[in-house]
Amino acid sequence: MAVARGRIPMDRRNSDNIDYYSGEPESVAFMIFGFLDEGEESPEGSCNSGNSFDGEDSVEDDGIACNVEENKAYWESQDRFLQETLSWTSSLESKVRHATMAALVELNLEGSGCVCRRPVAAIECRNCMRREVSDRLRNAGYNCAICKSKWKSSQDIPSGEHTYLEVVDNSSSKHGEVRVIIELNFRAEFEMARASREYNRLTDRLPEVFVGKAERLRALIQILCSAGKKCMKDKKMHMAPWRKQKYMQAKWLGMCERKVPAPILPAVEHLDRLPKPRASMLTFDMLENLPGLHCTAIKVV
Template sequence: MVEIRGGAATSLDDMVFEFLEYGEESSPESSFSSGDGCYDDDRDEERSFDVEESKAFWDEQMKLLQGTFYRTNSVESKIRQATKEVLKDAAYSSQCGCGRLRVEAGGGCRSCLRREVCNRLMNLGYDCAICKSKWRSSSSIPSGEHTYLEVVHRSNEKRGELRVVIELNFRAEFEMARASEEYNRLIGNLPEIFVGKTERLRGLIKILCSAAKRCMKEKNMHLGPWRKHKYMQAKWLGTCERSAPAPLPVGNAARPAKSKASMLTFDLSEAIPIPGLRRTAVEVGVI
């Protein structure tokens, strides 16, 4: 049933949002032109101010990022731990359901891994589903779609539903090929796999998109529309289609093995009957 609604070098522990466990839950463009090369006290002071202001910006973004990571609640922690265990179990499989060899830590075919993680979490009693978001193009961003996992937790209290997003490729979603050292350092603090509620994800998107915008301005480069805040929000926080995963095929076990025949022993006369063809025994001598 489909529901429409709005809305290996690294260890697995390092990959899965590990540093959220440290606490409980309880943001001007600057430029400098060298001019004609003449000494200018005012220009030197302006440059010094820009460097200091830039450093302050990146230090602040790092603090905001870490502050967002260090807050968590018991529901997130429980789902995060379950996701770790599921990924550990999935890592023992050498093949995806589609038959491709797994070449990455935690799985090679991301589509099959996503289905497998979803199925395993459902078997543990979680209301997990595969979510597919789609959005139309506008004057500021192009159209697109994105697939991720979501667990919906319903409590008996008045808090209502809590949506927890599971993104298996989180860090890569924010990496940029020609980014600055400061931006890469910030992105390096992101986990490979994100497990957290949508409110926390919304805060992270704001921080990271602000950093991407600043990075491109400091490098005098154009920010791609797919890097904008509105585009990133549409991936995980917009309208999505929730669906249960299809059962996974058991690797190649369901496929009958094909018999192989050597051309040295293959009898064409038996495979392709030819009228009037007579078989004659031929003696083969040994030299």
């Protein structure tokens, strides 16, 4: 089957203006965004409001108990919002996810090498894995492309680039163009070496392969980056700029270039076996090069 080739121009993705498609459940995403916006920083001394104590030790002990309860409530709410965001899915996401998993299983069963001469499933060959999955999704009828995002440095984040897969669906006139993002190494994007037990519990819930719409990914980024900020603050550590929400959003929700790669031709391992150029019949000595050929000499007068 012929594979389409070509390059699609740069496309502007504005993560702050992602539309929610009508007809889809929106309560989970809006509940998450509302909670994070309103409860990002709780006012100091909220647990002690309206209470007075005579001794300094009592005030200090109550403050410690208050912080423990607030910390526990925070991580429980983050865990709940994360599970709710991951559990809800649309029919399009389910179809693309099923096709993606089938492609990965097929690659693992084949165990074939790629153009890099490494196993397709090897982490060193993630580029070839993306190409193989993209080819299989296009063969299955999906408008899949390899996307490469790039962003410049700013006061908040450094410059960078990231590569992922994207399926664009235009079958529904009601919803318009729908983006489904595929990240083959999703969990590792949020893991931190010195994270707390509570934060690691959140990342353990993440799938290794993410397949979902842009607004779902935006919600997950907001939950995990908020949790990462809380984790670093509790440990009195500086949060790396590549862990910030703006940096994570730039990876999948910023400017990107969609590219449908051309099919790779099989490599020629033995160049000496290539067919030699044909000799011209005007200079070909048939008697010398074909000794088995018998013919009668004709005298030219």
